[in-house]
Amino acid sequence: MRAGAIAALALAGLLPAAKADLALATSKACMACHTVDRKVIGPAFKDVAARYKDQKGAADMLATKILKGGAGAWGPVPMPANTQVSEADAKKLAAWVLTLK
Secondary structure (H helix, E strand, C coil): CCHHHHHHHHHCCCCCHHHHHHHHHHHCCHHHCECCCCECCCCCHHHHHHHHCCCCCHHHHHHHHHHHCECCCCCCCCECCCCCCCHHHHHHHHHHHHHCC
16 A cells, blocks of 8 residues: 555554554655665664663653764764654654554
8 A cells, every 4th residue: 555545544543653654654765765674775764662661751852863864873874864744744653653562
């Protein structure tokens, strides 16, 4: 199923929220460097969730990294800033990532 179709179904309330946020991650090109369960260029989202699961303020920190990028936390490849992502969407994506197990 294409990301647009997933997003449409999610907005219609026909898919669980996790699918909706996977659609958001796909639509914002996150999946070019990440997957849910294995490292590609960047870490797997499940690994990010595991690293930050008990850290206070993790969602805000991750949302900032999504927006502004970062370097060094997961190796030598920097994460670029994501100018196509709004602050609200960055917060949704960060919250979703932190729910993954």
